[in-house]
Amino acid sequence: MSRETPAAALLPSEVPVRFLAEDGTRVDQHGGYSDPPSERLVEAYRLMVLGRRFDAQATALTKQGRLAVYPSSAGQEACQVASALALTDADWLFPTYRDSVALVARGLEPGEILTLLRGDAHCGYDPAKTRVAPQCTPLATQTLHAAGLAHAMRRRGEDSVAFALIGDGATSEGDFHEALNFAAVFKAPVVFFVQNNGFAISVPFEKQSAAPALAYKGVGYGVRSEQVDGNDAVAVLSVLDDAVAHARSGLGPVLVEAHTYRIDAHTNADDATRYRDQAEVENWRAADPVRRLETYLTTENLLSTNDIERFQAEAEKFAAGVRDTLNADVEPDPMSLFEHVYAVPTRQLAAQRALVAAELEA
Amino acid sequence: MTEISMAQALNAALRDAVKDDDRVLIFGEDVGPLGGVFRVTDGITADFGEERCFDTPLAESGIVGFAVGMAMGGFRPVIEMQFDAFAYPAFEQITSHVAKLRNRTRGALSLPMVIRIPYAGGIGGVEHHCDSSEAYYTHTPGLRVVTPGTPQDAYDLLRDAIDSPDPVIFLEPKCRYWSKEPVSFTRDGAAMDRAVVRREGKDVTLIAYGPMVATALETAEAATAEGWDVEVVDLRSLNPFDDETVTASVRRTGRAVVVHEAARFGGYGAEVVARVTEQCFHQLHAPVLRVTGLDIPYPPPKLERHQLPDVDRILDTVARLQWNDEPVVAGA
Ligand SMILES: Cc1ncc(C[n+]2csc(CCOP(=O)(O)OP(=O)(O)O)c2C)c(N)n1
Numbered sequence: 164m165s166r167e168t169p170a171a172a173l174l175p176s177e178v179p180v181r182f183l184a185e186d187g188t189r190v191d192q193h194g195g196y197s198d199p200p201s202e203r204l205v206e207a208y209r210l211m212v213l214g215r216r217f218d219a220q221a222t223a224l225t226k227q228g229r230l231a232v233y234p235s236s237a238g239q240e241a242c243q244v245a246s247a248l249a250l251t252d253a254d255w256l257f258p259t260y261r262d263s264v265a266l267v268a269r270g271l272e273p274g275e276i277l278t279l280l281r282g283d284a285h286c287g288y289d290p291a292k293t294r295v296a297p298q299c300t301p302l303a304t305q306t307l308h309a310a311g312l313a314h315a316m317r318r319r320g321e322d323s324v325a326f327a328l329i330g331d332g333a334t335s336e337g338d339f340h341e342a343l344n345f346a347a348v349f350k351a352p353v354v355f356f357v358q359n360n361g362f363a364i365s366v367p368f369e370k371q372s373a374a375p376a377l378a379y380k381g382v383g384y385g386v387r388s389e390q391v392d393g394n395d396a397v398a399v400l401s402v403l404d405d406a407v408a409h410a411r412s413g414l415g416p417v418l419v420e421a422h423t424y425r426i427d428a429h430t431n432a433d434d435a436t437r438y439r440d441q442a443e444v445e446n447w448r449a450a451d452p453v454r455r456l457e458t459y460l461t462t463e464n465l466l467s468t469n470d471i472e473r474f475q476a477e478a479e480k481f482a483a484g485v486r487d488t489l490n491a492d493v494e495p496d497p498m499s500l501f502e503h504v505y506a507v508p509t510r511q512l513a514a515q516r517a518l519v520a521a522e523l524e525a
Numbered sequence: 526m527t528e529i530s531m532a533q534a535l536n537a538a539l540r541d542a543v544k545d546d547d548r549v550l551i552f553g554e555d556v557g558p559l560g561g562v563f564r565v566t567d568g569i570t571a572d573f574g575e576e577r578c579f580d581t582p583l584a585e586s587g588i589v590g591f592a593v594g595m596a597m598g599g600f601r602p603v604i605e606m607q608f609d610a611f612a613y614p615a616f617e618q619i620t621s622h623v624a625k626l627r628n629r630t631r632g633a634l635s636l637p638m639v640i641r642i643p644y645a646g647g648i649g650g651v652e653h654h655c656d657s658s659e660a661y662y663t664h665t666p667g668l669r670v671v672t673p674g675t676p677q678d679a680y681d682l683l684r685d686a687i688d689s690p691d692p693v694i695f696l697e698p699k700c701r702y703w704s705k706e707p708v709s710f711t712r713d714g715a716a717m718d719r720a721v722v723r724r725e726g727k728d729v730t731l732i733a734y735g736p737m738v739a740t741a742l743e744t745a746e747a748a749t750a751e752g753w754d755v756e757v758v759d760l761r762s763l764n765p766f767d768d769e770t771v772t773a774s775v776r777r778t779g780r781a782v783v784v785h786e787a788a789r790f791g792g793y794g795a796e797v798v799a800r801v802t803e804q805c806f807h808q809l810h811a812p813v814l815r816v817t818g819l820d821i822p823y824p825p826p827k828l829e830r831h832q833l834p835d836v837d838r839i840l841d842t843v844a845r846l847q848w849n850d851e852p853v854v855a856g857a
Contacts, residue, residue, distance in 0.1 A: 285629035296597075297629050301621045307587055308622070311594020318576075319599065337614070341587030348582055503632040504666055506690035509718075509765035 175378035175390045179422050182397035185450045187458025192392075196401040201465045207248055207396050208460055209474045211240040211453045214264035216478035217273065220485045221263065221280070225431040229489040231282040234261045238426035241396035241452035242358045244268045249354075249403035250326055255312055257296045257305040257327040261358075265328065269295060273481075274488040283495050294323075302333035306342035306355060310416070313346065313353035317413070324410045325353040332363020334377050343384040346416035354406045355381075355418045358393060360425035365438035381418030393421030394452040397459070424450070497523060526707035534676040534708050535565045535641075535697065538683035539603065541710065543573050546601065549687060551578040553588055553605035553641075562607060563643055563702055585615040589640065593622050596636045603687055609644040610653035616661070623692045624667030639686045639693045644672075645736045645786050647700030647833055649826040656823055657787030659735075662694040663764040663796070670763040671717065672696040674738025676706045678716055678761060685717035696763075698736035720767035722774060726756035729780040729843055732771060732797055734760040737784045737834060744839040753843060763793060771797070772804045779810040780846045784834050789817035811846040 181192040199207075214236075221233045236243050239261075247268035250256060258265055266276045271288050278287020279298055286297035299305035309327035316323045333339060334357055346353045357377050361368055374380060381388030387409060391402040399421055406417040424447035428435040435444075460466035501508070501516040529537070542549045551566055557580040560567030569578040581588050585606055592602035606612035612619070619640065627635045646655030662670045669691050673679040679697070686693040723738060724745050733741035738759045745755035758774050760767065775781045781801050783794040794815040801813050816834045824832050 284631060285625075286631065286633075289633045290597075290630050291633045297626075301617060304590060304618060304622060307590025307618070308594040308597065311591035311596075312598045313594070314591070315595040315598020315600055325594070337584075338586050338590060338618075341582070341584040342590070344582050344584065345587050345591050499631075503628045503630075505669070506627065506635055510768065511765055 170382055173382045173385065173387050175376065175388045175420070179390045179392045180398045180402050181392040181395050182401065183395045183455055183459050185455060187455045187462065189459075193398060193401070196398070196405060199397065199400045199404060201463075203248065203400065204397060204456065204460060205465055205470070207241075207244050207400055208453075208456050208466060209477070210244040210248070210268045211396065211456065212474045213478045213481055214240045214243055214267055215453055216482045217267050217485060218264055220482040221277065222427065222431055224486070224489050230277060230280050232430050232432060233280055234430045235425070235427035236261050236264050238447065238452065239358055239360055239393065239423050240264060241399045241456070242356070242393050242421045242423055245396060245399040245403050246326060246328060246356060248400060249407045250324065252294065253321065253323045254407070255294045255296065255309070255316075255323065255325045257309040257325060258298050259305065259328055259330065259333075260298050260300050261330065262298065262328050266295060266298075269293070271295065273485040277485075277489065281489065283493065284499075303329060303336035303338040303342070305329075306339050307345065309353050309355075310342045310346040310349070310351050313351035313410075313416075314349045317352055322411055323352070324407050325351070326407070327353060327355050329355060329357050330363060331357060331359040331361070331368055331377060332366060332371055334380060335371060340380075340384075343381060343386050343416070343418065347385040350413065350415040352410040352413065353416045354403070354410050355386075355416065356403065357418070357420040358423055359420055360423050362425055362429070362439070364429045364433065367438070376420055378418060378420040386416050386418050387414075388418045388420075390420045390422065393423030394450045394455060396452055396456040423452075526709050528705045528707050529676060530703050530705050531673065531676040531679045531697075532563055532565050532702040534680040535683055536567055536569070537708070537710065538680045538687070539566060539569060540572070542603070542684060542687040543569065543577050546687075548599060548601040549577070549603060550595065550600050551603050551605070552581050552592070554583055554607050555580060556605050561605060563699065565641070565697070566605065585612055586618050589615040589618040589623065592638050593618065593626065593636060596638045597626075597634055601637050601687060603639045603641065606640060606642045608654045609642055609656040609658050612640070612642050612658065619662070619668070619694075620665050624665045627691070628667060635690055636692045637690050639683070639695050641695045641697060643699040643702075644696045645698050645700065646823055646829055647736060647786075649829070651826065652823060655829070657785065657818065659696060659763055659787060660791065660793045663793055667692070668764065669693045669717075670696065671761060672698060672735035672763060673761065674698070674701065674723075674733070674735055674759045676704065677708050678759075680708050680710065681712050681716040682761060684712050685714060689717065696735060700736050701739060704739065716761060718762050718765055718767065720758050720760045720762065720770040722756060722770065723759045724755070724757040726754040726778065728754045728778055729782065729846060730756045730758055730771075730774045730778045731782050731784055731839065732758050732760065732801075733784045734763060736786055740834060740836065741784055741839070744836045744843075747836050747840060748843060751840070751844075755843070766796070766800065768800060768804060771801060775801050775805045776808045779808050781805075781809075781813045782816060782839065782842050782846070783813065784816045784839055786818050786833060788820045789815060790820045792817055814842050814845060816842045
């Protein structure tokens with residue numbers, strides 16, 4: 164007796180897919196996955212340098228009170244950048260609060276990305292134009308939206324994919340499971356990408372889930388699943404390219420878990436020393452995704468010192484732009500509070516609008 | 526005009542919407558071949574295909590969240606939550622996303638979708654099948670909340686709700702699914718935001734909606750024996766609230782009683798009383814009173830008659846309206 168999709172075909176590889184060891188040398192742990200083209204790796208490196216600088220700049224701006232809060236993704240650059248590179252402009256990205264660097268890599272303006280965290284508006288870019296959903300705060304809810312939108316696009320005859328980012332903690336939420344199930348039943352072209360960065364605020368993975376790896380969670384739903392070394396940009400890019408191609412070709416959803424680490428605290432407001440050892444953080448620093456890719460590319464003569472300096476200079480300039488944008492004082496218009504609550508405004512709201520207008524006059 | 530039930534009127538509205546607009550999709554639990562547990566989607570899959578009306582996995586948050594994505598992708602989902610209390614798993618999707626996406630994206634994305642929820646009691650259902658959950662939804666900015674009291678309104682309101690560019694919580698009073706009246710399928714498009722005076726009267730306004738409209742009308746008939754001429758206003762739209770119609774009525778009669786099945790404390794009736802008091806204070810001859818369900822979890826079927834406002838309880842409350850007081854006229 165054979166079933167259409169044997170469970171074995173859905174199972175992730177035994178150990179996370181890996182092309183590069185921590186020191187940047189080649190390892191053969193990549194199963195059937197192929198090397199991404201070298202230009203793509205260089206572009207990934209450029210964006211990772213840019214992303215790391217952006218992240219540091221945003222964190223610095225919280226200290227100056229220019230941002231209300233910033234959840235850093237330092238250490239997760241390989242995941243962040245590959246998420247954007249795996250997609251075409253016609254694909255939809257569903258990011259969370261932590262995925263600002265993925266939006267940088269997608270080409271959005273820093274000012275637009277940081278609008279939410281600065282506190283000006285809930286979303287600073289136009290999701291309809293950019294095909295980037297608003298950065299989602301309620302955990303795991305966006306995975307269902309991605310599944311629904313993926314199904315909608317397929318029904319309309321588009322061959323676009325929806326790509327949902329989610330953290331390890333959020334995979335415990337019901338919506339994640341409902342989304343995997345819906346996507347599988349409807350064969351929706353969606354990629355669920357779990358960045359397992361070790362912690363959900365203070366709660367370590369061991370207290371989050373007893374699964375050997377989150378990647379196994381796809382199998383029970385009939386979703387093809389994979390796990391990858393999240394600090395190996397070559398591996399993440401290769402696995403995500405493959406996952407997106409699988410979804411795009413109509414074969415159904417894919418779940419990918421990346422094993423990575425959150426180097427900084429949950430947000431600038433969090434004290435990570437209360438729940439983890441500095442030694443652990445230092446260990447993970449040694450697995451730094453940016454340095455790892457840099458070593459590999461330079462050894463392979465795909466990247467020169469000149470290139471590295473050029474990218475760093477570009478990142479510095481970019482950070483200066485972020486500072487300028489954020490340092491400009493822009494007061495949001497209070498009357499905008501009453502816009503877009505309803506497409507057809509209610510009478511109640513008109514009365515309250517008049518009240519605030521009168522308060523502003525006085 | 527043929528006489529049809531409220532469930533049939535809803536079915537006709539769904540069919541006409543599916544026929545008129547390719548973007549309209551119906552989905553939920555058992556809405557396909559079975560036609561829904563109340564048969565509101567009866568025959569739609571057979572007549573329009575599974576593409577237009579389909580069963581989903583059994584997961585309410587999943588249904589609502591999936592509908593959010595499909596609405597983002599250009600469709601107009603009309604989804605069914607099987608019973609009131611079973612919509613609670615989807616509460617986060619409804620309040621955090623359905624209600625807010627338009628505002629969060631500053632108008633770039635809108636969610637034209639309808640969430641149909643059979644609600645309230647009176648059918649001898651066991652627990653979790655009888656909740657009146659309107660206050661949760663009316664308290665959430667960004668949602669429109671409507672509830673029909675008659676088959677004609679069921680047809681008109683559902684068509685309007687499906688056409689609405691805003692998300693609509695559509696509460697179906699399940700005890701009225703089988704009530705019948707002649708229904709016309711020509712719409713004037715005005716049901717959605719407006720209350721309606723169902724019965725004119727001079728002495729007191731009963732303000733009701735959904736399952737209580739029929740009870741209020743019965744009460745009005747019974748009140749003639751006491752010599753009271755009772756007006757009945759059917760809100761239809763709970764949010765937005767039609768102050769104009771309600772206020773005009775109470776100013777005419779000078780007395781008002783709000784009737785609903787939901788629990789009293791923190792309930793929707795408190796909002797209505799506050800608005801009426803604020804706007805009609807000088808015309809009121811008595812405080813605005815409420816007849817509501819008790820502040821208890823919905824009782825088991827054998828006790829539900831004590832929970833539901835009935836004609837006697839409403840009449841007793843009407844009797845408390847200080848009929849002998851002289852009217853206080855503004856400026857007098
Ligand atoms: C439904 C919900 N519950 C709680 C929170 C508060 N919260 C914000 S982030 C977070 C931890 C999430 O951890 P994880 O999914 O691993 O993502 P990470 O922050 O590590 O990227 C929590 C509990 C929330 N945003 N949403």
